[in-house]
Amino acid sequence: MANTFLLISHLPIPARHHHVSPRMSLKQPPNPSSSLLTSITNLLWGSSLPPSLLISTVRTSWHSTWQLMMSQLAPSDSSGRYSRPTSKFRITNNTNNNNDFNLLLLHLYVGLACPWAHRTLIVRALKGLEEAVPVSIASPGLDGSWEFNPVPVPDRDIHILIPTVDNANGCRNLKQVYRLRKEGYNGRSTVPMLWDVQNKQVLCNESYDIIQFFNSGLNGLAANPGLDLSPTALKGNMEEWNRIIYPNVNNGVYRCGFAQSQEAYDTAVNQVFSTLDMIEDHLGRSRYLCGGTLTLSDICLFTTLIRFDLVYNVLFKCTKRKLLEYPNLHAYMRDIYQIPKVAETCNFTAIMDGYYKILFPLNPGSIQPVMPSGCEHEILSRPHHRESLSLAESKSIKDHGTNPNISNPSKAATRQNYKALSIQQYNSLRVAARRGNQHPVAQPLDSTVRGSNSGTKICFITISSTERKAITSKKIADRPPLHLTTDAALDPVP
Template identity: 75%
Template sequence: MPCASLLTSPLPRLPFPTTTTKTHFKPRHPCPIMSLNQKPPPTPNPNLLTTITKLLWGPSLPPQLLISTVRSTWSAAWHLMMSQLAPSDPTGNYTRPTSQFRSNSTQFSRQKPKTLHLYVGLPCPWAHRTLIVRALKGLETSVPVSVASPGVDGSWEFRDRAIPDGDRVVPGLDSANGCKTLREVYKLRRGGYSGRSTVPMLWDVERKEVVCNESYDIIELFNSGLNGLASNPDLDLSPQPLKKKIDEWNQIIYPNVNNGVYRCGFAQSQEAYDSAVNELFSTLDMLNDHLGSSRYLCGDVLTLADICLFTTLIRFDLVYNVLFKCTKRKLIEYPNLHAYMRDIYQIPKVAATCNFGAIMDGYYKILFPLNPSSIRPAMPSGCEHEFLSQPHSRTSLSSVDKNVQVPVL
């Protein structure tokens, strides 16, 4: 699955016609200030606004007609923005667009491994999968990465403003093509490109071509297709005897959890939200029960299914519980799920892929229709590194070597 700067489709510039301007639509881009080519209007003088409101209404609320008019106008504008941000079916259920560039093992085998370059964005859970598998397999040197940031218009852009944060991955410049935006990179491919510019994206530097922008295809390649370049080639996150189980778990986790949180946050009707939130939490309940007797989803071995679940869990209390209305329970209220998440977080190299500040900024400051103020809330204490580093006691569930489950070089 891809992230188009967390948006499935860019938002249009909203038309607010006046007597001197014509109503028109600009090309679609997500934009917190709803303007791409103009500076935002000057902030009204708060003293003047206060004086006018006191003259009109005194200490009371504005008249009901004004309130209902503003409410109706905002509701219409919100539905217009949401229809572009998160396409839905007639009942208001969010429908995620499919990836445009898929690759199978045969196509991957034709690539020259040393010409691959990975593009990611830190807020995106789908891109996060690729960073984790790349780190666990020891492909950091063989597959360089460029980390994009969500721009003010919601598109992925590259900028050299990040402050180093220890060994954590931080945003930066495009080290492969020197582009300013990810859209520019996509356009470099033969024949150009005008579709959704999503992360993660695997790029062939030599051929100037998009190899793949489907996250699961990429993590399968990193797991087993580049062992000749990996410093940890013996780690197999998708062993043949477990492939069926991994697929079965993915069939549960993807629609109900990975995409389930988005179905909650992007629902455009009460019925769609109720259905999504019930399916999400019934699945979390089931997972919590299962992990009470199993260290990982498929037993004693960490697999790709665990990686896919982890990148949603690590964002749950940080973002989805609040912004996406996944409010029935916090993840920290699930003892087995939260300990399981800490277990994976504490695997060497995984914590370095988790940039919580970038994740929060990418959601709260960019998803304008869900958070018009762009105010980023305080980080929950249960999401801080010190808390996530506390003992998880999950090794007692392993029937094999309890000390080294995931060897990482």
């Protein structure tokens, strides 16, 4: 019997021949093992279904499935515009300054991918509340929940925050934590969430309430109580900036990515970039949004900017420009990133995983792109040269009482026509400008171009349409040399 089995096992298996429609070329047609699968395969890959009908059928089925998934992921109105659900647990103005909070045992739940949770981590770190308010870091699950899946500490970036277990309640996921409330809970389980350990209550799950509370409500426990990220003199300016930034940038990128109609997307993406244009212009005169002082408004803007080229530019279709193309905004982002303790809250691997691998309706294949060079730690750590703006802007705020440069995004000035130029292009432009008795003002970039042109010094320069025509018509052979000093600043040719 054994010999018979060996003989049979070595006999060649007859090849199966599948009929493939000449209109659909498949190198490896399916080989189903059941009659049901055979029937389905013959229907889909056989000659009975024309390719055009197959494509339209799959397209219709996928679109219906996509709409169903998006309705769960990102609720929208009748026009397809994303409508963010409101937070259920809030800290009211009456309780925000309650000194009893200093007696509570608090615990913060966050996710590293979430920009709203990122705000709370930054303010917690800057105020020195790490010991007073311990943290548990969840990871996004495939079903959209937040799960506690600790990862090993890497050899490098050892100070970067990483996912942890639930250090307060020992739960497997955040939904279980919410359900520990005395009253129970069956709603959305979101981060950030501030937990009252003693009373088993959700104290707050609204990010801005939490950062306001961290800034002023726990000074008795803070290691850095003197830091005020919401000064009384700047509250009016901060409120005005918040009314601009939240709908048009913070939530604006989500309105682009979660739009369920072309009209909704077009409206959202135009608002995002018109607002970034306005902020870019403002930051050319001001170190931070409200002058020379870092505020909560800056923290709120930063957590979106740090994810812009990393995620929103690609996955959320905010493709009009990269943040790297905004010299003031990118330098502003680097300025905040380099504040002690801020970089430790930026886990770029966790951010990319949390979007590209989890948001299935937006990225069904879960294929993760390579990290943009402008988001690397080495690039973000380069000098920003924005310190000089602090003194002048502080004087402006002192003289005016409020920031005179705040404007409404609907009336935002057109963005200055900055263009990245090589040394040769700059010289050509300079010659063209001199012929027209114009003198272009160049602002040097404090870094070098990466990639195929690595090591080439570039600058950002304001050019007009006339000058652009001149530069394109100028012969390369006629371009004079440009002298660069050792610190990469432009040294204009006489």
